[in-house]
Amino acid sequence: MNIVRLSDQDNVVTAIRPLDVGQDGATQRIPHGHKMACQPIGKGDAVLKYAQVIGYAAEDIAVGAHVHTHNLEFRAVDVDYAFSTNLKPAQVPLVQHSFRGFRRATGRVGTRNYLAVLTSVNCSATAARMIAAHFTPERLAAFPNVDGVVAFVHGTGCGMASSGDGFEALQRVMWGYARNPNVGGVLMAGLGCETNQIDWLIEAYGLTPGPLFQSMNIQDVGGLEKTIALGIRKIEEMLPHVNAFEREEAPASELMVALQCGGSDAWSGVTANPAVGYACDLLVAQGGTGVLAETPEIYGAEHLLTARAIDRATGDKLLRLIDWWEDYVARNHGSMDNNPSHGNKKGGLTTILEKSLGAAAKGGTTPLTGVYKYAEPVTAKGFTFMDSPGFDAVSVTGQIASGCNLVCFTTGRGSAFGAKPSPSMKVATNTDMYNRLTGDMDINAGTVLSDGQSVEEVGQQIFDMWLEMASGSMSKSEAQGLGDYEFVPWQIGAVM
Structure with a gap:
């Protein structure tokens, strides 16, 4: 298999490996991870991936053509938001899991001391x-x-x-x-x-x-x-x-995991992020908490989250964050499409809409139970959202301040990020990068494509490692000593 089509509604496919002219219908060379038109797309027509709009054709695009920044343009998408229409409760777990952590006077349990x-x-x-x-x-x-x-x-x-x-x-x-x-x-x-x-x-x-x-x-x-x-x-x-303080047995419900991605590529939304989403569902079923962040990186996918909001007030709170970011970017003469980065684009991502649809998958499928300001204490259990920029260090700083005692970080291009006091694990989106950066990557979600593993199998591995890390096992970034320079509070407002 050389290409993957993520939905029957999509008019593009993604190249699992580089395609030469004539291979799988390609009329141009298609780099690894990049998109190819699988049906004619007229100028101005929507380009669909994940059965969602990721941009609009800047010119007529023929079947087999490379679809990327040269012929796909970003526009804001008009959405009729639905609220609380996709509420899938967490499954009742067969086993209640635990870890060994440090219980504090507040009642919270730490994974480190x-x-x-x-x-x-x-x-x-x-x-x-x-x-x-x-x-x-x-x-x-x-x-x-x-x-x-x-x-x-x-x-x-x-x-x-x-x-x-x-x-x-x-x-x-x-x-x-x-x-x-x-x-x-x-x-x-x-x-x-x-x-x-x-x-x-x-x-x-x-x-x-x-x-x-x-x-x-x-x-x-x-x-x-x-x-x-x-x-x-x-x-x-x-x-x-x-x-x-000494480690003692504590239920998995005491875990609060920061859900993060950086150095994303086209496979982030296909392998690693959905696998983390499955692990998040397992954690929520245990009574624990997952905290998604990076507001610019859910832009264009926020309608998927409002449909999962536990109530209208929670959904509206999320949309107010989107409004603030649109105004913030406009005031600073930028565009929400300034994200994705150069590396993201080289890895096959073209617009912020495409990146966001993949990034939101880290949140799994359970209801959105709370929306919080940057670094505001997260008090709700379940799947939650905290406002932050997409800059990894700033975002994770806010998530740790909100109470996260573990960090789960997916990456496609490769990232050497680590955090203190909350240890960070890395999930690779593709096997090629995992093999190059084995000293930094904890789990290879690229096996979904290279070895035929299921997203659920990789998600279970991720969840199991969360429990091991929570009990004291070191992630690779932690063992290398990362985390002393990754404390970066978000600077908002004028410097005087």
């Missing part, structure tokens, strides 16, 4: 990194239940309005990381005069200073050197308390 050094502003980033760097594996050897001391630093916190979307998003991120169940103890470090005051955060979110939560700022302590020394002493005092 980190001590976090959080910064309120870029000005305290060096201090935080130097404090964390002091705690080498040798110095932590006496604390076997502690996964590490990690600094979460960023490039903002000042030169911003002290209210509004940007300020509130940054505070939600800081509060969310401090309260993530994978964090056993927190040290917050600031400069002192910044807009993003630590005291305001503590007051606004009801954080309680104590053995597991400390704060300081450079100006009050007396400079960088003294701050680093004090920070090290504070962490040394906190370590025995964090080490006192």
